[in-house]
Amino acid sequence: MAKAKETTLRCVTTLAVIAVVCALLLSVLNSVLYVSATPDDLIGLYSAVDGYEWEVVDVNDDQPYSGGKVILVAKGTMDGKDDYLGLLVQTEKNGKLNESTYAMFINMNTDALEYAAFVTEGATGGFNWQYAKEHSKSGDQVSTGATALTGLLSGDKSNSQAAWREWESFYGVITDQTALDYTDAVPAKTGATRTVTATYDAFNIVARYYYDNFVKGE
């Protein structure tokens, strides 16, 4: 009995020591090898801003947002064309879904969110972005998010509420299909519901960030 206990203790101690050493090594290397986001990460994602010059704007992290954070803000300019704001949003790890990064482009002249795209998708199985677009009741989620954002920024409460409802309906549709529609045509996927939540969070964060930093103070 005593020998068994001793063996168990030795096993646990060995694993714990190896785990601690590995974690320490990785945390040291992480600070050396960490790759921070740059405006280059925005290039090539949205054809309407091809050729734009991007200038980094300091990220304002005074205001915490639920579900993630803005990791890069850059202002895109080009002679004679609308100014754009490019944002990278990183959503938090949520269960089996790892951190995801989204790029979002806001036309600063119209205050409309024109385009959104995954930079890195944290789903462990392939969440199908195209499928989500095709099965959203109110158009693809990018335009739905843009409508909601425009409604939010317009100051018109009823317009804003309608837009938010539309956004929520998009959210519901994608969540429901996880269990029902998807299984027929496409292999089952992992982390889809959490991906939808992360997408929803990303839109929310961008909308609030843009409103707090570029609209409210004007």
Add this chain to the structure above:
Amino acid sequence: MKAKDIALDGLFRQNPTLKLVLGTCPTLALTTAAMNGVGMGLAVTFVLIFSNAIISLLRNVIPSKVRIPAYILIIATFVTITRMVLNKFLPSISASLGTYLPLIVVNCIIIGRAEAFASKNPVLSSALDGLFMGLGFMFALTLMGIFREILGSGSVFGVKLWDFSIGFFVQPAGALFTYAIFIAVYSLVYSAFLRAANERKNKDGLAVKGARGNA
């Protein structure tokens, strides 16, 4: 074990891809382009060298009952380091390897060499085994990548050769077909190598017997 034997085993006699048929998932999925083969091969080689060395160093410390979780911890650490390094310095290769990069943790070659070699041999031999097994893996993946890229895309290492291409070779079925061809060719070459080695041994044996008879 001699360094020459370790090198020959890793590169040819016990080639992890063509002889042991290990690590088939990245082999089939990533060999659509030659550069992917080089990138994956380098990543696996790095992980193999260091995980083999550390596991060999700790072989008398790690209790046998928890050896597999301990190996996985060590391997996962080196895979994470590889991922960080590639993200930092070679982001395009990191992107093209995609999810197969973190999945190196469960690559049978690495856990297999840890269990079969590193846990029983000294540090230097284990590191050498990691190096040559990794190079053998890279060699096979790169050759398959060149073959599939030339036939499937009409290019090699991204350089366009001609407009002619057979799309089948960059499809999953093309991967299995190519793998089968490579294993068949390897088996032919390996059989010829064994025959030649046996003939040489027989000749040497006869020569020794003859020398003894004369004496």
